[in-house]
Amino acid sequence: MKAESWIFGITTIFVAVVAPVYWLLAGDPTGTSALVMTALLFGMVTLYLGFHASRMDPRPEDRKEGEIADGAGELGFFPPYSWWPLWCALALGVIVYGTALAAWWLVIIGFVIGAIMVCGFIFEYYRGEHAH
Structure with missing residues (x-):
């Protein structure tokens, strides 16, 4: 370094x-x-x-x-692919769009969807095809 x-x-x-x-x-x-x-x-x-x-x-x-x-040797863990960043970005887009329109109900929906998507992103490698 x-x-x-x-x-x-x-x-x-x-x-x-x-x-x-x-x-x-x-x-x-x-x-x-x-x-x-x-x-x-x-x-x-x-x-x-x-x-x-x-x-x-x-x-x-x-x-x-x-x-x-x-x-030489193992350099680390590199995930093969993930769809979760796309869904997290879409939830953030809903939040920003709701803020721009001053539609606070849309912002709340975006935060709820965003919380679910962030949890899925965090726990992605705990279950399914790429579980550790």
Whole structure:
């Protein structure tokens, strides 16, 4: 993770330098505040990655003497497919549509459907074809 922290650190410095230059040239408070917030968010990710990189064993790609074969093995669990994000997004769409129309009954229906869909999304791998 040291390489990632360096990439985010360089980007933080770049955006932190660009923000005041943008303020001086454009005088736009909206763009300047967006650049400042971007620099702060990149800085937060940099600190997180740097903190964890210093406390964990180096990965094969972080070591200078690391070989390709050192990274062999299981990389993690990758789900084959899922329909639940689609239904969760549709429930969110109902909530947003109800809010835009000020139809609070539609918002309540969207929250009820959304709660059911989020529960299905969370417990997707507890039953059925891909159960663990």
